Amino acid sequence: MDSIGKKIKDLRLKNNLTQAELGKKIGVTYATISKYEKNEISIPSDTLKLISKSLNVSSDYLLGMNNFNFAKILKYLRVKNNKTQNDLAIFLNVAPQTIYKYENNINEPDILTLKKIAKYFNVSVDYLTGNNNNFIFKNTENLSNEDKNIVQTLINRLNSNK
Numbered sequence: 001m002d003s004i005g006k007k008i009k010d011l012r013l014k015n016n017l018t019q020a021e022l023g024k025k026i027g028v029t030y031a032t033i034s035k036y037e038k039n040e041i042s043i044p045s046d047t048l049k050l051i052s053k054s055l056n057v058s059s060d061y062l063l064g065m066n067n068f069n070f071a072k073i074l075k076y077l078r079v080k081n082n083k084t085q086n087d088l089a090i091f092l093n094v095a096p097q098t099i100y101k102y103e104n105n106i107n108e109p110d111i112l113t114l115k116k117i118a119k120y121f122n123v124s125v126d127y128l129t130g131n132n133n134n135f136i137f138k139n140t141e142n143l144s145n146e147d148k149n150i151v152q153t154l155i156n157r158l159n160s161n162k
Contacts, residue, residue, distance in 0.1 A: 004062050005039040011055040012037075026050035058108045069130025075103045076154060077121045080147075091120050 002010070012022050012033075019030040019037070026047060035041045036051075043051065052059045078088055078099075085099040092098075092113060101107040109117065111125075118125045143151065 002064075003039050004043065004064070005037040007057075007062050007064075008033075008051060008055070009037040011057060015055060017054075022051070022054060025054045057106060060108065061105065070108065070128060071103050071105045072157070073128055073130060073154075074099075074117065076150075077123065078103075080150075081121065088117070088120065092116055 012019070017025075019033040023030045023033045027050070028047065032041070036043055048059050048062065052062055055062075078085070085096045085103070089096040089099050094113075098107065102109060114125050114128055118128055121128075
């Protein structure tokens with residue numbers, strides 16, 4: 001797992017920002033950004049929020065605390081329902097890149113978007129966030145054996161991540 005400093009540096013470079021430019025955005029010097037990227041000093045929580053906002057990621061992502069289950073579950077539901085990222089993006093009124101970022105743990109949706117996604121796939125928000133394994137597949141008798149195996153594999157993976 002990458003350190004917070006490495007994530008900040010990688011995202012800063014991906015956003016074509018210098019240390020000075022990121023520092024200016026959040027009100028610190030380039031030297032402070034350098035120290036953050038080298039994990040030489042701790043990042044205050046208010047500064048972490050500014051960094052995450054400037055780099056378009058969640059604080060949880062930078063801290064390595066994001067729920068990887070959401071990305072897996074979202075992609076599983078989308079593919080299972082024969083939907084493209086564009087289909088979901090149109091429903092949510094967002095860019096397809098946003099769906100890509102959700103599915104690759106770059107960004108996480110806000111609670112209103114989570115509710116919309118849950119409604120779109122007819123699942124609970126708890127299911128989407130991996131907080132409940134008793135999701136819409138309570139009745140699997142109408143699923144093919146292959147689909148039942150997929151569901152069981154997903155449940156096993158979710159349980160192993162807890």
